[in-house]
Amino acid sequence: MPPKPQPVSTDPNTLKIARLNGQLEIFYSIQGEGKSAGIPSVFVRTSLCNLHCIWCDTDYTWNWEGTPFAHVNDANPEYRKFHKKTWMARCSVGEIAERVLAYPARNVVLTGGEPMMQQPALVALMHLLRQHDAAYRFEVETNGTLLPHSDFEAAIDQYNVSPKLANSNNPQRLREKAAVYRYFAQNPKAWFKFVVAQLKDLEEVLLLQERYAIASEKIWLMPEGHTRQALARRRRWLVEACKTHGLRYTDRLHVQIWGNQKGV
Numbered sequence: 169m170p171p172k173p174q175p176v177s178t179d180p181n182t183l184k185i186a187r188l189n190g191q192l193e194i195f196y197s198i199q200g201e202g203k204s205a206g207i208p209s210v211f212v213r214t215s216l217c218n219l220h221c222i223w224c225d226t227d228y229t230w231n232w233e234g235t236p237f238a239h240v241n242d243a244n245p246e247y248r249k250f251h252k253k254t255w256m257a258r259c260s261v262g263e264i265a266e267r268v269l270a271y272p273a274r275n276v277v278l279t280g281g282e283p284m285m286q287q288p289a290l291v292a293l294m295h296l297l298r299q300h301d302a303a304y305r306f307e308v309e310t311n312g313t314l315l316p317h318s319d320f321e322a323a324i325d326q327y328n329v330s331p332k333l334a335n336s337n338n339p340q341r342l343r344e345k346a347a348v349y350r351y352f353a354q355n356p357k358a359w360f361k362f363v364v365a366q367l368k369d370l371e372e373v374l375l376l377q378e379r380y381a382i383a384s385e386k387i388w389l390m391p392e393g394h395t396r397q398a399l400a401r402r403r404r405w406l407v408e409a410c411k412t413h414g415l416r417y418t419d420r421l422h423v424q425i426w427g428n429q430k431g432v
């Protein structure tokens with residue numbers, strides 16, 4: 169029997185969406201990473217996350233004023249935690265669908281934050297868009313700590329599971345959920361993507377692969393880095409590691425093209 173999903177938002181009508189510099193973060197670009205790299209896609213970035221990675225580059229989805237979470241940018245005297253009401257918008261599913269429909273792509277990437285915290289509303293969004301055009305295809309970017317509900321599982325086409333390692337500064341009990349790892353390891357729609365900065369990250373990935381019996385062809389390794397220079401420093405040895413261990417390599421196309429610019 170599959171494990172029971174954890175409780176998540178039960179509101180099927182409203183989505184909490186990230187607002188970046190005053191704009192809802194729904195934009196048209198190409199998928200820059202992993203199995204679907206290169207596909208023109210509409211991105212819908214939800215707000216809220218159940219993890220708090222110390223190097224997170226979408227910290228405006230969770231690092232709210234008054235919370236105790238640490239971030240690498242704390243070292244920058246100009247860094248401020250985010251005012252929730254400014255950086256998160258509550259939108260009806262219908263409004264989100266209208267914005268997605270305005271773009272020509274039929275591949276939609278549900279990203280975050282952690283989108284699987286808001287499954288009922290995402291299911292409603294997927295159904296609504298498919299009523300307009302059955303060609304819509306949906307992938308979700310998830311940190312691999314939440315199980316899908318059965319209606320979410322039925323609606324989604326692809327899981328891009330990006331579990332967090334020790335370098336994220338999240339406690340192991342929060343970042344490594346055994347039942348969720350096992351679920352996605354066995355799910356033919358799921359593909360794993362690990363961000364690797366150094367050798368000990370690679371060793372951790374290999375341990376996780378063994379612990380949860382994840383097939384090598386389901387694993388992509390991606391260099392850590394939000395600048396072209398950082399990616400260039402890690403690319404070559406990571407490609408060699410992929411060759412050695414039979415894993416797949418993914419670059420970060422959006423960083424190569426746009427640097428660390430957001431919403432493009």
Ligand code: SF4
Pocket residue numbers: 217218219220221224225226227229230280281282311332
């Ligand atoms: S899981 Fe993703 S969105 Fe959440 S804190 Fe980590 S990097 Fe950021």
